[in-house]
Amino acid sequence: MTSKVDDRVPVLIVGGSLVGLSTSLFLGRLGIEHLLVERHARTSHHPRGRGNNVRTMELYRTAGVEPLIREAASVLAENHGILQADTLTGADQEWLFKQIDPGGALSRLSPSGWCLCSQNDLEPVLLRGARALGGELRFGTELVSFEQDGDGVTAVVRDRDTGASRTVRAGYLVAADGPRSPVREKLGIGLTGQGDLFHNVSITFRAKRLADAVGDRRFIVCYLTNPQSPGALLPVDNEEHWVFHAPWRPDGGETLEDFTDERCAELIRTATGVPDLEVEITGKAPWHAAERVAQRYGDGRVFLVGDSAHEMSPTGAFGSNTGIQDAHNLAWKLAAVLGGWAGPGLLESYDAERRPVALATSARASARSAEHRHPGYDVSPGVGRQAGMLAVVLGYRYPGGAVLGADPDGPAVPENFRPVAEPGGRAPHLWVHRDGVRLSTLDLYERVPVLLSGPEGGAWHRAGLRVAERTGVPMACYRVGDGGDHELVPEPGPDWAELHGTTVGGAVLVRPDGFVAWRSAEGFAGAHEDELEGVLAGVFGRSG
Secondary structure, three states, X not given: OOOOOOEEXXXXXXXXXXXXXXXXXXXXHOOOOEEEEEOOOOOOOOOOOOEEOXXXXXXXXXXXXXXXXXHHOHHHOOOOEEEEEOOOOOOOEEEEEOOOOHHHHHHHOOOOOOEEOOHHXXXXXXXXXXXXXXXXXXXXXXXXXXXXXXXOEXXXXXXXXXXXXXXXXXXXXXXXXXXXXXXXXXXXXXXXXXXXXXXXXXEEEEOOOHHHHHOOOOEEEEEEOOOOOOEEEEEOOOOOEEEEEXXXXXXXXXXXXXXXXXXXXXXXXXXXXXXXXXOEEEEEEEEEEEEEEEOOOEEOOEEEOHHHOEEOOOOOOHHHHHHHHHHHHHHHHHHHHHOOOOOHHHHHHHHHHHHHHHHHHHHHHHHHHHHOOOOOOOOOOOOOXXXXXXXXXXXXXXXXXXXXXXXXXXXXXXXXXXXXXXXXXXXXXXXXXXXXXXXXXXXXOOOOOEEEXXXXXXXXXXXXXXXXXXXXXXXXXXXXXXXXXXXXXXXXXXXXXXHOOOOOOOEEEEOXXXXXXXXXXXXXXXXXXXXXXXXXXXXXXXXX
């Protein structure tokens, strides 16, 4: 590589799709200068990856873009259920579920909710948000090569229009370059898992009269099981724009060229049960469902996020949400290390935390595809339906990594969800008032660690303020209670101490990503500062 350096940045992001853009947004929120390069000239134009779960929307809420995403997704705001039917007009109709959040119970657990926003609508929102924060994002630019040493990564990138190359020197490289990740391949990181599960062709089309056949059934997806033309139907606007996923069998010699416009239109007519439907094919895109997880999530100063780290079956949209949450986990750790208040060892926890979650979640995704009989996936479902969707979405946890007191033998994804905070788990949502402003406790977690102490936890609060000043860890300290000296006044409802698994005199340390790093029921009088300083050193990889 040439010794001339054209650009110097703390972080280089390779890949500007959903996860790469989220990485840029999260880093920008934390004030970390970075450069993103994406080989394509623009964001995705194909409506895919639409299911954003409640945890992802919590992260986007904290990042300030949730309202903009909901605005972009407004046309599908009333679509909730998953329908399984022989055809739209046949007698065999079954709702796998009719509401994402029946009864509105989720509002007790989160200030956010699920959101159907297709990738082609979501990515422009993330792009605008990242650029508004000062991020430099270069589309039509590809990574040519990279090398790393003990101090950073030197990469060559090329403008695909002009052919001009530039050398970038970065402290760290984040690879969001997809399932065939050239970065991962160069690092020699292998993959585990079942591999390819099935193949589909995603067909976008216009059909003005299809809305008549759908009627008032506002589904997220309808699995059509007619054996002559099985497929999955997804609304784009509930009126005339739709997507149909048709099984594709390349192992049997079927090629993409076999999916002519005429054949695609006939597949749609047969699947929907509307033989005289006028269909205009507007696009086709092949995709592959797979179950794979990288054997390592990085090497030295290079890290994998999203599809470069894992592939999952699309049912439940677990893959995209897991990737966005990868980006969030890595972003605060990079910011902490680059900001000097955490040691480099903190970055080692990225693999320890996120890889077990991907392994467990990818298995759940494959099982869910079998349960829903996803077109093209010829695997018999297990006995009974999967339970514990919230366990995957909100209940995943980190038995190892940058936490103290977690059960090292506990599952990364439990069978059932419990909203009570535990070390390694997501801190619970609670409505509170701070200086007269109503907010969720989740709104406190983004830039710095947060120490919450109970109504009688004044000793922890004072210790936290002194330890933060002495160590340089930018920790925010709040007392929770309804007294005049409490910064956070909870609304009537769940008891703060019980919800956080502590007592009125205890304390909880929450990481910038909203996961509990440590908690104490009482502590020992006179030893709070020493204990807390040891906790910060243990969690954030600080020495001394």
